[in-house]
Amino acid sequence: MKEDHPRRISLNPLRNVFPGWWIVTACAAIGAYGGGVYFYGFTLFFNPLKDELQITSAQTSIVFSLTRLEGAFEGAVVGYLIDRYGARIIMKVGVLMAGIGFLLWATVVDSYWMFIVVYVGVIALGINGGFFHPALAVANNWFIRQRSMAMSILGVAVGIGGAILVPLLAFIINTQGWRTAAFLSGIGLLLFIFPMTFFIRHSPESVGLLPDGATAKGPDEATLSSDTRQSGNGHQEQHGTAPMMLEEVNFTVGQAFRTSSMWIFLAAITLRFTAHTAIMVHLSPLMEDRGMSTVAAGGAVGLLVLLTIPGRLLVGWLGDRYPKRKLMTGCLFIQTISLIVLYTATSVLQLYLFIALWAAAYGAGILNWAIVGDYFGRARFATLRGLMGLVYSWGAIVGPVYAGWVHDTTGAYSSAILVFAIITGAAMILYWFCYPPRGAPGSTSP
Template sequence: MDIATVIAARTRFFYGWWVVFATAGIIFLCGGTFFYGFGALFNPIVQEFGWSHAAISFAFSLRNEIGGVAAPVVGFLLDRIGARRLLVAGVLLVVIGFVLLSRMNSLWSFYGSVLVISAGMAATGSPVAATVVAHWFRRRRGRALGMLTVGAGVSGIMVLVLEHLISSFGWRSALVLVGLVQLAVALPLALSVRDRPQEMGLQPDGDDAPPSAVPAGQGETPAAGLTTAQAVRTPLFWRLSIAVALAQMGATAVIVHQIPFFTGGLGLSESAAAAFLAATTFVSLVGRVGFGSLTDYIGTRWVLGAAYGVQALGILLFALLEELWQVFLVLPLFAVGFGGGIPARPAFQAQYFGLRSFGSIQGLVITVATLGAVAGPVLAGAMYDWGESYRPAFLLLGAANLVAVPLVAAAGRPQGGG
């Protein structure tokens, strides 16, 4: 019996909430730092190497592409060996990648460093954490998933931290410092995670064990739901995958290009633009927690569809921004929709496909969705290089994002039972 099990047995605290906190912390330090902090690295890299916006944007798209390619493998490993080992390996890869990125001196070494970070992020990201949390909770799953995504939401502050570190020590030293913090904090958090409550003699939500429950250490009842093969044969699987791809195409483009858009298009300073990017992630907490909690009471298809609709409207309005005061109206709209879709998507999957093959099904959804996540930033960067404006790209991406709404809202009766 390990320390975590002893603590859970001797206190009234449900260990599932610690799992939420630990995985959220890992997302904050590993995934969120690069996802949001990339914007702070954009201009310093342009200034030092003179690379095009499209070339640098490709690195971010490469992160998404690797995440998509690795997603089925990660999903398979999740269902076979569990999340804890993946999280530990992922943290170590992210740390190594940040150190390598601090030493890069060419476009190819830049891409190579991002490849290593991307592999680590695939093993430490929200899909892995959501799989763990989905097993720890049933009645309060939506709320738990919403709280989980807070880790990624507050990680937006890392763009300010990186901005400050870059201005004080240079971007190379800043990356090394971030890597050391990840090693010291994220690794112990990964070691504390347990894949399922049954490993500690507990039940989802901390409920009392039913009379037929299998004692801890003697196996556990298989989770209900569809197999991977059954899921991919349903039209809903493909509608969900395409919807997520369209939503990610717009969201990633806005996140990556928000700082250069605000500095070049609206004339803001680097620090002011970074502050707005950080504000985007903090405002998204309203959507993450609010929409996540709503899925416990309202059909997940309506919640996910609403989130994608609000996000699409925000992207379309981004294209119309002309003055600073308008940012205070449009930015929260995009942020709330963006945040709301993050917990609503795994809640939708759990309701319609169940937990039996949650990791593997999620991996395949992400693989398809990666096409959009890869295309979005590159398309926006290429359209900027061509016309020196982000506005046409935001109009196109916002319109594409709108198509995601009916794809998920038209889902029929849930089949999974998770």
Template sequence: MTNDRTISRPGMFYGWFVVAAAFTVMMLGFGSAYTFSAFVESLQRDFGASRGSVSLVFSLAGFLYFGLGIVSGPLADRWGSRRLAIAGMILIGLGLAAASLARNLTEVYVAYGLGVGLGVGASYVPAIGAVQRWFVRRRGFASGLAVSGIGIGTLVMPPLAAFFIDTLGWRTAYLVLGGLTAVIGAGMALLIENDPRDRGLGPDGDPVKPGVQSMTPTGASVGEAVRSRQFIGLYIACLICSFGVFVPFVHLVPYALDHDVAKSSAVLLLGVIGVGSTVGRFFLGGLADRMGRHTSLLAMFVGMGLALAIWAVAANVWSLAVFAFAYGVFYGGWVAVLPAVVMDYFGGCNVSGIIGILYTSVAFGTLIGPSAAGFAFDVSGSYMVPILASVAANIVAAAIMVVMSKAAAPA
């Protein structure tokens, strides 16, 4: 008798449920991580710490959650993405709960760094990797829709965290955020499935021809991919741009407060990044399917660089809001298009593992960039040098993409 899970049924294509699950996992995971800027002032005050040392909390977590993809990606290819995503959501909840009990900044490093870092790392690459296998024609759109959860999380979670901090204190705020992430995130992660063939479907809901269901996805091995010119170029471009990519997520609120912006408005600037990010992920992901994903990725690097140039001259809440929206659009587009480009180049056989290795480049940039910006501020009293360095990093990344396009066209 045929298992009813393998029967193609009329109705909504199940790939969209996978997208919805990945959306929620990223909304809660990254949303919890990106609330960190709202906690900087409280952590500095309660632990008597410098801005650089507090920023290092986020940098350590970011290094782990992007670096862990090198492990979680291959594990997802082997064991399935659902298990990794569920474990990640629970780890984030436990990490935030442990951070609420910290007696010093070192304990925040351990609790937040390990909990949020390992949790997002365990869930992000497996979730986005699963989405890639369910789509071909609309891969850019589906990928953009899934990662738009990060944008919605950036819009919703920081103001929510600020509200909890003001009404309950920062410790209880971490506890509440941890509970929400563990319960809702793990519940939605149950919907993630690795491969449409398990439901008797092809990508995009197309019927599968007899005998194709048992075939494994095609594509390059991990070794073939990482030795290729395309992968090396992508890795270097992402490494360089990542030194500046996450600086705004940690330092935009402190920057705004330094320029006499009210705290409530300063925190909302992170939400503006989230709005822009959602627009970028949703619309630019779909646009990339039509104009070419390689070309679109190049445009995202240029756009982030130009947006960061606006930050360099912004001095009030309105100019900062313009920067935040513009930056969010291109940052969101970058996150949406990058996994789809990897799938275009290397196929679906080992896509999660390849994405995981690629994201170690982002891990190193995230480890250094936000904390270096904080220490630069401690020394100079200004963010000008790290902002201009971030602009330059994105322009260099764009130049690398131009060289790649001339050296080899995408598969």
């Protein structure tokens, strides 16, 4: 007779949490700081740098665009290195470089050319290579059925970092100057962020686990939680949440770039980046141009970032259940409307309406990379993302410079905003037609 054994009940529920979530949490903390002082923080340094170095809006925008150009070529190399050697070592090097770069920025930059050398050659090199590339690769490796939620957590963390650090940076810049803000940012990177990189693990397989905490039921099987059905035109898409057994798709680099899905996706993301990056780079000076003070503009940016948090989580949850291309289309529709509101804005109330709508659509960004993982697999995710950067980064290069040039020549951003609204509408249409690639070459178990 089989004996009944008492069931063990863990008094510590945290022990039952899949380790992938702790890894993603560490990546999120790193990304939160980087997002606050670099991605969202740059717009606060815009006017102080322009005034001290006596340069134009276009020249200041060029520096940011150069970071994107550098990131495009660096990303192709870093992506390969991440897939080859793992995310942790790349993160360590990147965080150290960024921390040292911020210290140099605060102490030695006294000319436009020194600004370019330090910000592009050291800070951006560290941030582009050591923060977002490896973090997304880690999330993509540790999760399949909950990939969108894992990546949305990274996006939410960046948003939280921006919501907390941007107003703080604005206060420090306004009271102590931009150099003090840059110096303190570097100290924080070296003392608090660098130690977190030691907790990163590249993939679940490296510690004897499977993605999502799944249990393999056969040599070629893995548990996924999305019901994948054939759409009317032969493409597979997710609908609902019924679990089923599927092989994981892993395209080679060559196979991925020979699909029409890749090139439609690249066109869509390039157009989106052109408009999105330009607005984010010029957001603080745009608000100041409409009558806000530096502190008020910093608060507006912080509010924007704070409002993106629930939207990112909702988009991440929906992205694990419904076709991501359709969600992207809906988000870009909202973003197009927000730009029309901004174009016609004549009051502070309308500016805050723009912020609310822009924030609601902000979660679309993280779906881009979840789509790459879903369409082309885990094995070469970082390499593919890096090579894609050679294309879509040109949008992030051109957009901010164009906006700066328009402001320098016309004294306002209005015509640039209208162009960005049209571009975003075009990207919306492309995302709708970006179906998953046909077939599943290189299918393997996770």
